[in-house]
Amino acid sequence: MVLDPHRWLELRRFRGLYESGAMSQRQVAKETGLNRRTVAKYLSGQVPAAPPQREPNGRPRRRAVDEVAPLIDAMLRSEILLKGAVIHERLVQEYGITINYQRIKLYLQEARPRIAEELGISPGELAGLHRRFEVVPGAQAQVDWGDEGKILAHVGIPKVYSFHMTLSYSRDPFCCFTTSQDLATFFDCHRQAFAHFGGVPMSIVYDRTKTVVRRHVAPGEAVPLHPEAVAFAGHYDFDIDVLAAYRPQGKGRVERQVGIVRDHVLAGRAFSSIEEMNAAFAAWVPVRRSKVHATHGEVIGHRAERDHMAFRPLPKTPYVVAQRHLRHVGKDCMVAFDANLYSVPARKVRPRQLVEIRATKSQVILHSTISDASGQTLLAVHPRAVGRGARIVDESHWDGLPTGAGRRTTTGDGPPPPRRDQPLGPEAGSLQALLNRAAVAHVEVGRRPLSVYDELTGTRPFTSNITKKEAR
Structure with a gap:
């Protein structure tokens, strides 16, 4: 056949x-x-x-x-x-x-x-096959980002990202949602994950993201790591494992977790804040841990206990990662950073002065590049703005600047009108203010013929006394 x-x-x-x-x-x-x-x-x-x-x-x-x-x-x-x-x-x-x-x-x-x-x-x-690897408890975690798009666009947040860390031995998951993928946010999510698991794994697997790798190199060459990533890993005592180029199979466990969280936590639900999304994941974690994983055939929660017991302890003090930038001070005592404006004290800066910005996930700290007489450089500390176009101002920073409160106007005739900051009396209200304006508008203006101005300037008038008959 x-x-x-x-x-x-x-x-x-x-x-x-x-x-x-x-x-x-x-x-x-x-x-x-x-x-x-x-x-x-x-x-x-x-x-x-x-x-x-x-x-x-x-x-x-x-x-x-x-x-x-x-x-x-x-x-x-x-x-x-x-x-x-x-x-x-x-x-x-x-x-x-x-x-x-x-x-x-x-x-x-x-x-x-x-x-x-x-x-x-x-x-x-x-x-193109790859070798399946198994690890001992506490040996490895994998990290990846997910792009959740415009899930909170209706409340003014243009884009939301999900940070994922999955334990390779047990597949125990962690996830939190953010509005940025910058350096400070990336490692702040690490701190949240370590607190969630109650310890630190021996190594963490990353792809070649710019928050871990300083620059890209050819396959086979040593990968230069970001200095902040090296300092963070040294503080928490874990090894950075960067995948080879074009080998996404090395962190397939966390990539699978990104899809699972979307299906079980986000799909078919509406949220109004990042906090609600994080709470939804936290409520789903016990459900996930009660499942039998199809690969290792054990209850995820039982296997996760062995994972957590093998972790290294958290250090006593957290490591705070800060982005550092130089910016100029504007004439309005404002400094622009990340599409937002932050105020600095008028008495401590001058226009176009360079200041250093140290930005964490929750704060923006401004320092002078030159210390003052007491050796201090700190200028201001502000909460970090969410979104773009915000103005974060401490009113005390503008002390000593002109307010414009002493400005006055007059017509030149009669008594001066009452000052705006002078009260009109208990019997006067908005109606009395309108009447005062009407009285000023009815001041008489002197009227003079144009010949007066001709005599004063010595010019001849445009009209002539010659009659039409004489002109013939």
Whole structure:
């Protein structure tokens, strides 16, 4: 029996599931609508790797991909793991060849093992498989960010992020929600996670985020770490483990946790604040810990207890990470930082003076770059603004600056009007103030003919006394 090509392509979709044990032959037969014996024959490899295709005259049918096969083989020889989407894109853009992407995918399934054998590449390298690792209790945690989008846009918060830390041994989760991914927020989330777990793991796995890695380097080179990340890890006594480039499988446990939290905590719910979102996660944690994990087959909470007992203790004093920036003081005694304005004392600064900003997750601390007579540099401490466009002002910082309270006006005739800061009396109200304004508006103005001004300036008037008759 020869299968129709369309049926053959449909059957190929289930070969991987069958070989991995995810589906049985009976299930594949039910999904494809084929006889179970036919499915067994094709899945067991008793037939050729592809359905025979022949022209009406009996000759093998030529495929469209055969014309570009030499080009594809050349690309695979230069990079054996080159993706099919990239190959299709280059064929279209560089060679002007229009071919269906699915045909290239099917050809790569046959061509990639053949080219790999020519190059002497082992099947393990070709498949892109990775080694599964297991750790002892307390040995490792994994960290990742999640982008939750505009979940709080209705209350004026444009974007929300989720910070996740998952213990590799037990899969015990931690999550908190923030409005920023900056350095201070990143490590403040670490402190919250350590308090949640009651200790510090021996190592933490990161991808190459800019809050951990100072700059990106080529694969195989040593990764330079951010100085604040090194100081933070030294204070809490854990090792920083940065993944190799293009190897996201190294922190798959925390990446899986990002999706689980979205499904079980956020999906189908409305929130009005970050605090409500954090409370929702805290309420879900006991439910998660009561589940049996599909991989290690134990209750997550029971395994988490062994994880927590192996942790290193928290230090007595927390390490506060601060961003440091230099900014100029404006003429209004305000300093701009992160799209917000913060006041500084007028008596201690001058316009365009450079000040240092030390920003934590909750505070903005302003220091002078030059110490005063007592050796102090601190200028002001403000709570950190949420969002953008805020003005955080301490009114005492403006002491000594003009207020404009002494400004007055007069018409020059008669007694001066009452000062604005002078009370009109208990019997006078808003009506009396309006009457005073009306009286000022009715002051008489002197009227003089224009000839008076001509005589004063010595100029001749524009009119003449000559009659029309004399002019003739």
